[in-house]
Amino acid sequence: MRKPLIAANWKMYKTPAQASEFVTNFLPLVAGHDRDEIVLCPSDTSLATVIASVQGTNVGVGGQNMHFAEEGAYTGETSAQMLTTIGATCVILGHSERRQYFCETDETVNKKLHAALKYKLTPIVCIGESLAEREGGHTEDVLRRQATQALTGIAPADAEPIVIAYEPVWAIGTGKTATPEMAAEAHLIIRSEVARRLGRSVAENLRILYGGSVKPDNATALLNQPEIDGALVGGASLDPQSFARIVKY
Numbered sequence: 001m002r003k004p005l006i007a008a009n010w011k012m013y014k015t016p017a018q019a020s021e022f023v024t025n026f027l028p029l030v031a032g033h034d035r036d037e038i039v040l041c042p043s044d045t046s047l048a049t050v051i052a053s054v055q056g057t058n059v060g061v062g063g064q065n066m067h068f069a070e071e072g073a074y075t076g077e078t079s080a081q082m083l084t085t086i087g088a089t090c091v092i093l094g095h096s097e098r099r100q101y102f103c104e105t106d107e108t109v110n111k112k113l114h115a116a117l118k119y120k121l122t123p124i125v126c127i128g129e130s131l132a133e134r135e136g137g138h139t140e141d142v143l144r145r146q147a148t149q150a151l152t153g154i155a156p157a158d159a160e161p162i163v164i165a166y167e168p169v170w171a172i173g174t175g176k177t178a179t180p181e182m183a184a185e186a187h188l189i190i191r192s193e194v195a196r197r198l199g200r201s202v203a204e205n206l207r208i209l210y211g212g213s214v215k216p217d218n219a220t221a222l223l224n225q226p227e228i229d230g231a232l233v234g235g236a237s238l239d240p241q242s243f244a245r246i247v248k249y
């Protein structure tokens with residue numbers, strides 16, 4: 001049985017004070033909710049504040065990105081060890097915005113995945129096709145390629161913590177959502193590719209999240225699909241009431 005994971009990706013929003021206010025308002029709304037795993041991913045400057053605020057609750061905290069190196073002269077970067085040390089339990093890797101604006105590639109995502117696993121972070125690896133790729137009929141190829149390259153060199157025995165987020169680029173922040181059927185079809189492709197690479201047992205236990213304009217009003221239809229094991233939520237996770245409604249789909 002795969003426990004759904006509902007993760008908030010706040011992107012570059014919220015100061016520490018705003019993040020803290022969110023947590024204060026959000027925690028009572030989800031108190032005792034254990035059907036789903038809940039994670040908040042604030043920007044690095046709010047990580048420590050949010051980690052301290054959720055201590056002892058049913059809410060975890062993750063980073064939005066990390067570097068693959070142990071340490072070094074990489075100005076502006078954060079390592080896996082730094083995230084683990086301050087109490088983060090997961091990290092988003094390879095989000096399409098990082099691929100689009102910050103030169104993230106399948107190769108760097110793969111290196112980051114190895115580093116995240118080494119430091120016991122739950123990696124949420126984002127993959128998904130662009131509009132041109134979907135319209136050109138390349139969705140399946142893109143998903144298989146991105147999944148394969150992200151997972152290169154990962155042994156089945158080490159793959160258990162990995163989470164994949166299917167985020168069609170054309171649905172991110174646009175208000176356009178993949179239909180539940182479209183998302184489920186993509187998830188099946190991803191699961192079959194993972195089964196081919198890492199075996200059936202890993203694939204059956206793998207959580208595959210959907211991301212792309214998930215809102216309180218469409219969360220139930222998406223998350224009731226047996227192939228969809230949770231959501232990675234951007235815009236609608238910035239408001240505590242809205243995110244709590246999604247968590248309680």
Ligand SMILES: O=C[C@H](O)COP(=O)(O)O
Nearest residue numbers: 009172173212213234235
């Ligand atoms: O990581 C989250 C995704 O980019 C989705 O963002 P969105 O819910 O604002 O479309």
